[in-house]
Amino acid sequence: MGNNKLDRIVSASSACSFVVGCTLLAACSAGGSGSGGDDGGGASGAPEAEFSVTGSVGDAPLTVVFTDASTGVVTSWAWDFGDGESSNQPDPVHTYTLFDTYSVTLVVTGPEGSDQRTRADLVRVFDADRQGLWTSATELAGLPTSGAAWNGLLADANQSVGIPNVANQDDDADVIVLAKALVFARTGDASLRQEVVAGCMAAIGSEAGGRTLALGRNLIGYVVAADLVGLSAQDDVAFRAWLQHCRSATFDGRTLTTTHEGRPNNWGTHAGASRAAVAAYLGDTAELDRCAQVFRGWLGDRDAYAGFEWGELDWQADPTQPVGINPAGAVRDGHSIDGVLPDDQRRAGGFTWPPPKENYVWEALQGGLAQAVILSRHGYDAWEWSDQALLRAVTWLHVQCAFPASGDDTWQPHIVNYFYASDFPAPVPSSPGKNLGWTDWTLQ
Numbered sequence: 001m002g003n004n005k006l007d008r009i010v011s012a013s014s015a016c017s018f019v020v021g022c023t024l025l026a027a028c029s030a031g032g033s034g035s036g037g038d039d040g041g042g043a044s045g046a047p048e049a050e051f052s053v054t055g056s057v058g059d060a061p062l063t064v065v066f067t068d069a070s071t072g073v074v075t076s077w078a079w080d081f082g083d084g085e086s087s088n089q090p091d092p093v094h095t096y097t098l099f100d101t102y103s104v105t106l107v108v109t110g111p112e113g114s115d116q117r118t119r120a121d122l123v124r125v126f127d128a129d130r131q132g133l134w135t136s137a138t139e140l141a142g143l144p145t146s147g148a149a150w151n152g153l154l155a156d157a158n159q160s161v162g163i164p165n166v167a168n169q170d171d172d173a174d175v176i177v178l179a180k181a182l183v184f185a186r187t188g189d190a191s192l193r194q195e196v197v198a199g200c201m202a203a204i205g206s207e208a209g210g211r212t213l214a215l216g217r218n219l220i221g222y223v224v225a226a227d228l229v230g231l232s233a234q235d236d237v238a239f240r241a242w243l244q245h246c247r248s249a250t251f252d253g254r255t256l257t258t259t260h261e262g263r264p265n266n267w268g269t270h271a272g273a274s275r276a277a278v279a280a281y282l283g284d285t286a287e288l289d290r291c292a293q294v295f296r297g298w299l300g301d302r303d304a305y306a307g308f309e310w311g312e313l314d315w316q317a318d319p320t321q322p323v324g325i326n327p328a329g330a331v332r333d334g335h336s337i338d339g340v341l342p343d344d345q346r347r348a349g350g351f352t353w354p355p356p357k358e359n360y361v362w363e364a365l366q367g368g369l370a371q372a373v374i375l376s377r378h379g380y381d382a383w384e385w386s387d388q389a390l391l392r393a394v395t396w397l398h399v400q401c402a403f404p405a406s407g408d409d410t411w412q413p414h415i416v417n418y419f420y421a422s423d424f425p426a427p428v429p430s431s432p433g434k435n436l437g438w439t440d441w442t443l444q
Helices: 005-010 148-157 173-187 190-203 212-229 233-248 256-262 266-282 285-299 342-348 359-377 385-399 412-420
Strands: 051-054 057-059 062-068 076-080 093-096 100-110 113-126
Touching: 051 100, 051 113, 062 100, 062 113, 113 190, 148 173, 173 190, 173 212, 190 212, 190 233, 212 233, 212 256, 212 266, 233 256, 233 266, 256 266, 256 285, 266 285, 266 359, 285 359, 285 385, 342 359, 359 385, 359 412, 385 412
Parallel strands: 057 113
Antiparallel strands: 051 062, 062 093, 076 100, 100 113
C-alpha cells in the first residue's frame, strides 16, 4: 500500500506551486496556513504532530483506529497507546483489552526535527456489564447516527456550553453538556469529551447563591454527563467532593436532601432526581435506598414515607392522607382524579372541572421520571409502585385533562412509552427538559 503522507502534505493548499518526487520544491504562498504563524512566510517543512481517532469509547475488547493528521515533512511515526503497546505505522489500528482510561502519544520525525502530541484520557474502555446511572456507551452503541432524533441531539451538542451557572434555575449549560456526553458516548469524538469534562469542572462552585430548585434542575445533567464520559482520577476527586458538598450545603434555608424530603412538588422531585444521581455516582447505597423510600412515599405509599409539607389540599383524593400522586380509582364530584399530582395541580387554583392545564404538573414529572429511571437501573421496582402511579399520572393528563406534553416536556412520553409499553404522543425530535432529555434517541 502506498504512503499517502506526501499527498496530504502537498494537497493541503492549492497555492502550492509544484512538487518533484518526494522533495517540496516550492512552498505554499503567503496565504497558506503555516503552523508557525510567521508573517508572510511559507509553510515550514518542520513536522507538527496531530492525529484523529475513531471508536475511542466502548466495551473491551475495544478496537480503535488512529489516523495521522500531522503537518510538515514526516518520515517516521512512533505511537504510544498508553497500555504498554506501540506502533510505527502512520495510521495504526489497536485493540485494548483491559477496562481503563488511556492517554495516547504520537511522536513524528522528519528531516527538520521531531514533534509530539499527547491526548490525555483519550481512550475509555468499559466493562460490558457497566451499569451507568442513566444510560451507557454499551446501550448507545447500536443507535442510529442519522434521522430526526439524532439530528436534534447533534444540534444541541454543537452549541457552546458558555459559562455554567448552577445557581440559575434557567441555565441550559447542564443539558448542553449532557448532549455532548451522549454524542461522545456514541461516536468517541474526543473533542466533545474534552468539552464535557471542562463543563463539569467549570460547574463546580457555581451553585453558590442559588436555591435548591436550581440545584435540583441543573446538577443531574452534569452527574450523568460525567458518568458517561468518565473523569480522570484527579478530576473525579474534585467532582466527587463537589457532589458531597451539594447534597449537604444549605441554599436559601434548605438542602437538596431536605427539599426532597419536604417538598412534594416539582421542587422535591427535581431535588430527588439530583440526589439519586449523586448517590448512584458516589456508590452510596444507603443514600440511594433512602431516596427510594422517599420517592415511594411521594408516589402514594404513606407507610414508606409521609414527612412532606403540604400546600392546599383541594386536589387531594383524601385530604387527611395527602400523597404526591392520587391513588387508583380516586373520584371527586363524579370526576376521575386518579393520577393527579395534587401539590402541583393546586397551582392552578382550587378544584374545578374541566381541570386546568397546569404546567407545573409536567415539570414535577420531569424529576419524578428521572428518579424512577435511576432507581430502576439500581434494582428498585419504581415503575410498579402505587399501582403504576407514574403511568396513571400521565394517563390522567391525556384522558381527563386533555393536556399532552409540549415544549421542554416532550422527552417525557418517550420514557413512559418505553417502560410501560404505552402509546402516548411522543414528538420526534423532542426537546430537552430542565434536567435531562433526548430520550427520543436514547430509548429507540
